[in-house]
Amino acid sequence: MDKRNAKAWLYLLPAILFLGVFMIYPLVDVVVYSLEENFESVSQSYTGVGLFNFSHVLRDPYFLQALKNTFILVVITVPVSTGIALLISLGLNSIKPLRNLYQTVYFLPYVTNTLAVGLVFMLLFKQDDSSLGLVNLLIRALGGTPVDFINGPYWAKMLVTCLYTVWVVMPFKILILTGALASVPQTYYNAAKVDGTSKGRIFRRITLPMISPMIFYLVITGFIGAFKAYSDEVALFGVDLNQAGMNTIVGYVYDMLYSNGGSYPSYASAAALILFAIVLTITVINLMVSRRTVHY
Amino acid sequence: MKVVLQNLTKKFPNRNKKLDDVIAVNDFTFEIPDGQLIGLLGPSGCGKSTTLNLICGLEKPTSGKIYFGEDDVTDLPPENRGVGLVFQNYALYPHLTVRQNILFPLQNLKGKDKLSKAEMLRRADEAAKLVQIEQLMDRKPAEMSGGQQQRVAIARALVKMPRVLLLDEPLSNLDARLRLQTREEIRRIQRNTGITTIFVTHDQEEAMSISDLIVVMKDGIIQQIDKPQRVYDDPKNLFVAKFLGTPPINVFKGRVRGGQLFLGEDAVLAVPGVRDREVWVGIRPEGFVPQKAGPLCCTLKAVEVMGRDTSVVIAHGAAVSDPVRAIISSDYAVTADREELRFALKPNKVFLFDLQTEERIPFTAE
Numbered sequence: 001m002d003k004r005n006a007k008a009w010l011y012l013l014p015a016i017l018f019l020g021v022f023m024i025y026p027l028v029d030v031v032v033y034s035l036e037e038n039f040e041s042v043s044q045s046y047t048g049v050g051l052f053n054f055s056h057v058l059r060d061p062y063f064l065q066a067l068k069n070t071f072i073l074v075v076i077t078v079p080v081s082t083g084i085a086l087l088i089s090l091g092l093n094s095i096k097p098l099r100n101l102y103q104t105v106y107f108l109p110y111v112t113n114t115l116a117v118g119l120v121f122m123l124l125f126k127q128d129d130s131s132l133g134l135v136n137l138l139i140r141a142l143g144g145t146p147v148d149f150i151n152g153p154y155w156a157k158m159l160v161t162c163l164y165t166v167w168v169v170m171p172f173k174i175l176i177l178t179g180a181l182a183s184v185p186q187t188y189y190n191a192a193k194v195d196g197t198s199k200g201r202i203f204r205r206i207t208l209p210m211i212s213p214m215i216f217y218l219v220i221t222g223f224i225g226a227f228k229a230y231s232d233e234v235a236l237f238g239v240d241l242n243q244a245g246m247n248t249i250v251g252y253v254y255d256m257l258y259s260n261g262g263s264y265p266s267y268a269s270a271a272a273l274i275l276f277a278i279v280l281t282i283t284v285i286n287l288m289v290s291r292r293t294v295h296y
Numbered sequence: 297m298k299v300v301l302q303n304l305t306k307k308f309p310n311r312n313k314k315l316d317d318v319i320a321v322n323d324f325t326f327e328i329p330d331g332q333l334i335g336l337l338g339p340s341g342c343g344k345s346t347t348l349n350l351i352c353g354l355e356k357p358t359s360g361k362i363y364f365g366e367d368d369v370t371d372l373p374p375e376n377r378g379v380g381l382v383f384q385n386y387a388l389y390p391h392l393t394v395r396q397n398i399l400f401p402l403q404n405l406k407g408k409d410k411l412s413k414a415e416m417l418r419r420a421d422e423a424a425k426l427v428q429i430e431q432l433m434d435r436k437p438a439e440m441s442g443g444q445q446q447r448v449a450i451a452r453a454l455v456k457m458p459r460v461l462l463l464d465e466p467l468s469n470l471d472a473r474l475r476l477q478t479r480e481e482i483r484r485i486q487r488n489t490g491i492t493t494i495f496v497t498h499d500q501e502e503a504m505s506i507s508d509l510i511v512v513m514k515d516g517i518i519q520q521i522d523k524p525q526r527v528y529d530d531p532k533n534l535f536v537a538k539f540l541g542t543p544p545i546n547v548f549k550g551r552v553r554g555g556q557l558f559l560g561e562d563a564v565l566a567v568p569g570v571r572d573r574e575v576w577v578g579i580r581p582e583g584f585v586p587q588k589a590g591p592l593c594c595t596l597k598a599v600e601v602m603g604r605d606t607s608v609v610i611a612h613g614a615a616v617s618d619p620v621r622a623i624i625s626s627d628y629a630v631t632a633d634r635e636e637l638r639f640a641l642k643p644n645k646v647f648l649f650d651l652q653t654e655e656r657i658p659f660t661a662e
Contacts, residue, residue: 190354191387195401195456196375205400209391 118235
C-alpha cells in the first residue's frame, strides 16, 4: 500500500468506523442470529445452524397475520395516497388565490406527531359503551348502524388503518408533486395550446410523462415506507397488536424481541430478513417497470 | 394568407397597482402581404414577442382587431386560427421521439379534420423531408444538436399546414455558424411552402438578411415598416438609424447654417433646404471618403485592417458616439503613424435628425 492509499484510508476511517459499527456489524449479526437454532438469550447458546427459524416464522399464525395486514396496507395505501396527492397537487397548481394557505393546510399532518394523530383518529372512530366517536355519530345520523372501528370487525380496523396511513403520508407526496408540476415549463403548455390539444391529452401526454420520475420516486419510497409500518398501528390500536389482529411485520419483529414472551432474537432476525427480501424484490420490480415507462 | 393588424393594443396591469398599465403593444396597424417573410425587429422589451403572442392567440388584445385574410380571428382561440408557432427554446416534448413530436399536432385533430394513421405518418414524413431531418425521426430531442432541434420544431409547426407561421427568436439559441446556415434554411422553407411567416428577432443582421419586410419596433410603438434595404438607406428616425447596421452608425451633434452642415468648425456638407438649426447627424461608417483636402478633420486613433476594407477608428470634437468608426476601401493606404485624417462625406450616407423629436430631417443631396 503506497502512501497515498494510506492517506485515503485514513480519511475514510471515520465513515467506515461508524458504518461498520452501526450498520454492517448489525446486518451481519442479524444474518447470524437468523441461522442459529434454539438460541438461548440467557446463556447465549444454540444447538445448531440451519433454516429452522425461517420455517418457524413462516408457520407462525401471528407472522402470517402480520404479513397479510402489511400487504393489504401496501396495496391499498400506496396507489390511493399517490393518486389523491396528484389530484390535490393539480388542484393547487391551477388556483392562484389561497394557494399558499392550502399548501400549508395540506402540509400540517407531516409536522404533527404520529401518536397525537393516532389518538385523534381513535377518538373519531371509536365506539364505547358510553359514547360514540364523531364518525359513528355521522353514521347513525345517516341511518346506519354504528361500527366499532377500533375494537370491532377486521375490515373496519383495516379501513381506519388505511385511512390513517393515507392521511399521514399524503403531505409529503403533495409537496413533491406540486413542486414537480410547477417545474414543468410553461412553454410546453403553450405549444400544446397552439396545437389545440385537449385538457385530458395535455395531462396524459405532457404533464404525466414530465412528472413521472417524481411519481416513481414517490411510489418506491411509498412501498418501502408502507412495508415498514408499525408506529401508526400502535397509535391506533395500542401496543398489543397481535391481540387486535392488526400487527405488521415490523411489529412482529419488535414483539419477538421485546414484548411479552419476547427475547427471541432468532425469530425476529428471520422475520426481518424476510421483510428485507420482500422490500428488495418489490423495489427491483419497481425500478424495472420505471426504466421502461419513465422516459428521461 | 395576408395578416392585418388593426389598432392592435395590449396593456398589462402593472405589478405595482398604483402605477399605470404597461403598454406592450401600442396601436399597431399594418398589413402583412400574403406569402411574405416578415421580421419584427426591436430591442428587448419592445413588445415584439407580445405581438407574436397576440397573432397566435396566446394573448388576448386589450383592443384592436386581427384578420387572417378576410377572417376576423381576434376572438378565436389559438387552435382555431391555423397558426404554427416555433418557440425560442423549441419546446419539443423531451419524452417523445422526433416522429411523435411532429405527429403530436395532427393527433389533436378531431371531427371532420381527423386523419387516418397512414395519412398522419405521410404528412409527418413530408414535413421532415422539407426540413431535412428524415434520418433523425426516431431520436429524442436530447440526442440532437440545437440546429436539428430547431428543424424539428419547424417541422412540427408546419405539419398541420398552418395559414401563418410564427417564429419567436428562431436563431438566438444557435451558435454563430449554425445561425447563418439556419437562417438560409428558414428562408428556403418559407419560399418552398409560400406560407406567410412572421419572425421575431433582436438581431438586425438576421432581420435584414432574410426578411421581405422589416417592422422596427421600440417601446411598443412601430418605428418603421419597409424593405430591409430601404430601412437602412432611409431611416425614419434616429432610433432606426442607430439600430440597423454593423458597425453602427456614427452620431454627431451638428449645426446647419446657411444650407451648410457644420460639425464643430468643419463645414462638411451642403444640405440645401434645411433651415438654420442644431441637429443630430448620423453618418454610416461607409459614408467616409478619405480625401487630402476633405472638409472633415479627425484625429486618427487606430487602424484595423480587415482585408477587403479597412476600419479606421477616429475622434472628432462633435462626435457623440464613441468610438467613431469609418469603413474605407483598402485602396486608400492609411497607416497608423498619421495623426490627422481628412474625409469628404457621401451625402446619401448622411442623415439629419431633429434634436428633440429625433425625426428625420430630409434634404436633397446634390
